[in-house]
Amino acid sequence: MILAQDEMSAVFEEYPDASREHLIPVLQAVQSKLGYLSREAMVEVGERLGLPVSKVYGVATFYNQFRFQPLGKVHCQVCRGTACHVKGSGKVLDTLRKTLQIEPGQTTRDGKNSYEVVACIGACGLAPVVTVNGDFHAEMTADKVGKTLKKYLSKQEARDAHEKN
Numbered sequence: 250m251i252l253a254q255d256e257m258s259a260v261f262e263e264y265p266d267a268s269r270e271h272l273i274p275v276l277q278a279v280q281s282k283l284g285y286l287s288r289e290a291m292v293e294v295g296e297r298l299g300l301p302v303s304k305v306y307g308v309a310t311f312y313n314q315f316r317f318q319p320l321g322k323v324h325c326q327v328c329r330g331t332a333c334h335v336k337g338s339g340k341v342l343d344t345l346r347k348t349l350q351i352e353p354g355q356t357t358r359d360g361k362n363s364y365e366v367v368a369c370i371g372a373c374g375l376a377p378v379v380t381v382n383g384d385f386h387a388e389m390t391a392d393k394v395g396k397t398l399k400k401y402l403s404k405q406e407a408r409d410a411h412e413k414n
Contacts, residue, residue, distance in 0.1 A: 256282050257293055269300055272308055276315060285316040313368075321356045321363035322409075323401045325394075326380040330369030337390065338377035342366065344391040348398065361402060 260278045264271050275298065279290050286309055295302040309315045327333075327342050346352065349362050356363040372378045375387035379394060381401050386393070 257290070257297075261297060267298055269298055272298060272300065272305065273312070276305070276309055280315060283319075285319050287317075316354070316365075318354070318356045318363070319360065321361050322405045323362050323398065324382055325362075325364035325398070326367045326370065327353075327364060328368075328370040328372075328376070328378045329366050330373065330376075332373035332376040333370075333378055336376040336388075338379075340391045341377055341379060341389050341394050344394050345398075348395055361405070362398070 257279070260275060260282060261267060263278060264275055267275055272294070275294055276286060276291075279294060280286050283290060291305045291309060292302050294300075295305040298305075309317075325345060327338055327345065329338055329342070342353070345364050349357055349364065351357055351363070353364055353366045370378050370380065370385070372385060372387065375385070377389045379386045379389040379397070381397055386397055389397075
């Protein structure tokens with residue numbers, strides 16, 4: 250999926266005098282509309298800001314907030330902050346890696362699942378914490394994460410089936 254020309258124009262309407270110092274907010278706006286930064290979108294941002302694509306890509310890859318693949322319909326964030334690490338988030342992460350057969354930051358080929366590692370979710374008293382599509386799940390274990398994923402996938406499949414009808 251690439252960003253349509255009218256969507257790109259809408260982003261730049263927010264920044265009518267955009268120049269190189271607006272690169273990060275422009276990238277944030279593009280990702281907000283598209284869900285990730287496609288190669289085509291980064292080329293377009295570079296052209297509009299008068300920057301080489303290598304500069305745009307270099308800035309985008311420097312910051313954790315930017316993604317280069319669309320998120321799965323079921324997206325998990327695994328907290329690896331100190332409290333979550335001590336309480337076993339590494340085992341949760343290993344389970345996701347084995348179950349989904351992708352690495353953090355990737356999306357399954359069918360587009361159903363993705364996950365990422367985050368430094369701290371800010372819910373240390375509930376460690377280890379995983380979010381699934383923005384919902385917090387406290388005291389997560391390797392066993393619980395598989396069951397939680399299945400529950401969200403079932404809900405998503407039901408929504409998809411409902412939308413087709």
